[in-house]
Amino acid sequence: MKLKKDERIGIILFLLPAMILFVAFFVLPIAFIAIMSLFEWNGITKGTFSGFSNYAKIFSDHVFWKSLRNNVVWAFSACFIQVPLALLMALILSKKPKFWKFFRTVYFFPQVISGIAIATLWSAIYNSEFGLLNGILKAVGFGSVAKNWLGNPHTAFICILIYGLFYIGYYMVIMMAGITSIDETYYEAAKIDGANAFQMDWHVTIPLIKYSISTCVTLAAVFGLRTFEQVYLLTNGGPANRTSVLVLYLYNQMRNNNYGGANASSVMLILTGAVVIVLIRKIFSNKED
Amino acid sequence: MNTVKKGLFGFLKWFLIIFFAIYTLFPLVWLFVTSLKTNAEYFANPFSIPAIPQFQNYINAFSQANLGRMIFNSVTVAFIATFVNIMVAAMASYALSRFKFKGREVIFALFSAGVMVPLNALMVPYFTIFSKVGLLDSLNSLRILYAAIGLPLSIFIVRGFMDSFPREIEEAAYVDGCGFFGRFFKIVLPLTKTGLVTAATFQFLTCWNEFVYANLLTSSPETKTIQIGIRYFTNQFTTDYVSMYAAIVIAIIPSIVGYMLFQEQIISGLTSGAVKG
CATH class of the missing domain: 1.10.3720.10 (MetI-like)
Structure with missing residues (x-):
């Protein structure tokens, strides 16, 4: 069917607003940071071209590497702890135990509540003087373990990281939808072959929801690389930059009027994300062969 | 043997289901309860129930x-x-x-x-x-x-x-x-x-x-x-x-x-x- 004239005009008119916003807020900003990362720039006066010196500077800054390392740890923990837990619960809730809809609703709560509200709540839990965690420890006789969780260099990062790992609702819902879409005949065939419930989960369900799993792993890695709010609110990178992440690093550079360095950090963040996405795609498509 | 196994897995399953539910809900319930306490009550004991609900906090x-x-x-x-x-x-x-x-x-x-x-x-x-x-x-x-x-x-x-x-x-x-x-x-x-x-x-x-x-x-x-x-x-x-x-x-x-x-x-x-x- 050939397009009529009013259709051709209509298509252009209807795509235009989305295209303009997309170019203005996605394409140009990315081009902007890529180019401006090559300039020494304080955000006020005109920048001067400086080649890769911004990159050289951040590469020689140990805080940058610490931040990058924290992001990588974050992404890995999400992929290897949070997603498997979510898969486990998706397998359990898909068998529709009593009140499964209620539990699905509850597990999803943290996803609709703002990250800043949850982080503030956890800062109260970790609070050294009247926090919930120390209160529980004292109540059950482990008062000697109680400590200033977020001020202690050995516990601060793990505390910020760990609480989100048990919020599994988002990935669980994605994988449950994958499980629901599996054709019943697969299970009938497995049953005839004498498979028990675990063998069915392992040999039928998990291979068949591979696409959902890869989506979750990708999202988990990407979210791990872009974390900011939790760190900003709970420790602001401290103690001694131990809990810094890339977005916080670039935010601080921006606040110190080192816009060139901030842009170089942004480029590194986007590149790391792109590499991770490609790698995960590769891993999951290789398994198919 | 089989029933023991079944019971064990049933227990494990419900343990997990309830663990994740409490993990999500408890802090939220605690938040709501604490928002109705006085600061003095909160400092004294983070687990206590408010003597009189302080709706004043919201105001x-x-x-x-x-x-x-x-x-x-x-x-x-x-x-x-x-x-x-x-x-x-x-x-x-x-x-x-x-x-x-x-x-x-x-x-x-x-x-x-x-x-x-x-x-x-x-x-x-x-x-x-x-x-x-x-x-x-x-x-x-x-x-x-x-x-x-x-x-x-x-x-x-x-x-x-x-x-x-x-x-x-x-x-x-x-x-x-x-x-x-x-x-x-x-x-x-x-x-x-x-x-x-x-x-x-x-x-x-x-x-x-x-x-x-x-x-x-x-x-x-x-x-x-x-x-x-x-x-x-x-x-x-x-x-x-x-x-x-x-x-x-x-x-x-x-x-x-x-x-x-x-x-x-x-x-x-x-x-x-x-x-x-």
């Missing part, structure tokens, strides 16, 4: 941090940004879903890739754009920005819905001489209502919960949003924890109510793209 939160103004700001920002976002997304989706033309898939792939862009990495350019056009410290900057950054997801969801109903539906109207715009408003838009509500729910929650750019682009008391309001109590040298908890409860209630109302849409929207192989 304090409103008067101290000017929460009323912040809620109003968040509501207008979220409504306007959602409306613009959904209109723009619906128009683009219509063009991308109901017509075949050169570059269609490329444009769609580009929009979809936008979902993966780490928006936090774009602080410098967004800040620069809005300061260049003089929209710093204005709620309009948030309205425009939120409408734009939600587009990839909204287009993804809405186009998915439009693709799911057959072309024949418009054909009768086409034969009757109904043009491009007529078919959009009279046929496609009404049929896509569920998809639009789904995308709008996501978009609204994103706007309501957004913190990073609200924090970066606004500064004066008149332009603060509710998520910044939570920060108000942690920024100050105040020890009024209970009012802060009251403010958090106020900030999360709309999210939870909205989620309860549109739960099915949220779940279907979340999974629309994740299932197909």
Whole structure:
């Protein structure tokens, strides 16, 4: 069917607003940071071209590497702890135990509540003087373990990281939808072959929801690389930059009027994300062969 | 042997189910209970139940941090940004879903890739754009920005819905001489209502919960949003924890109510793209 004239005009008119916003807020900003990362720039006066010196500077800054390392740890923990837990619960809730809809609703709560509200709540839990965690420890006789969780260099990062790992609702819902879409005949065939419930989960369900799993792993890695709010609110990178992440690093550079360095950090963040996405795609498509 | 095994796995299963439920719910219940205590009660024992529920804390939160103004700001920002976002997304989706033309898939792939862009990495350019056009410290900057950054997801969801109903539906109207715009408003838009509500729910929650750019682009008391309001109590040298908890409860209630109302849409929207192989 050939397009009529009013259709051709209509298509252009209807795509235009989305295209303009997309170019203005996605394409140009990315081009902007890529180019401006090559300039020494304080955000006020005109920048001067400086080649890769911004990159050289951040590469020689140990805080940058610490931040990058924290992001990588974050992404890995999400992929290897949070997603498997979510898969486990998706397998359990898909068998529709009593009140499964209620539990699905509850597990999803943290996803609709703002990250800043949850982080503030956890800062109260970790609070050294009247926090919930120390209160529980004292109540059950482990008062000697109680400590200033977020001020202690050995516990601060793990505390910020760990609480989100048990919020599994988002990935669980994605994988449950994958499980629901599996054709019943697969299970009938497995049953005839004498498979028990675990063998069915392992040999039928998990291979068949591979696409959902890869989506979750990708999202988990990407979210791990872009974390900011939790760190900003709970420790602001401290103690001694131990809990810094890339977005916080670039935010601080921006606040110190080192816009060139901030842009170089942004480029590194986007590149790391792109590499991770490609790698995960590769891993999951290789398994198919 | 088999029944023992079954019992063990049954126990393990319910242990996990209940563990994750308590893990999610307990802090929220604790938050609500604590928001009704006095500061003295809170400092004395974080687990106690308030002797007399202090609804005063909520009044304090409103008067101290000017929460009323912040809620109003968040509501207008979220409504306007959602409306613009959904209109723009619906128009683009219509063009991308109901017509075949050169570059269609490329444009769609580009929009979809936008979902993966780490928006936090774009602080410098967004800040620069809005300061260049003089929209710093204005709620309009948030309205425009939120409408734009939600587009990839909204287009993804809405186009998915439009693709799911057959072309024949418009054909009768086409034969009757109904043009491009007529078919959009009279046929496609009404049929896509569920998809639009789904995308709008996501978009609204994103706007309501957004913190990073609200924090970066606004500064004066008149332009603060509710998520910044939570920060108000942690920024100050105040020890009024209970009012802060009251403010958090106020900030999360709309999210939870909205989620309860549109739960099915949220779940279907979340999974629309994740299932197909």
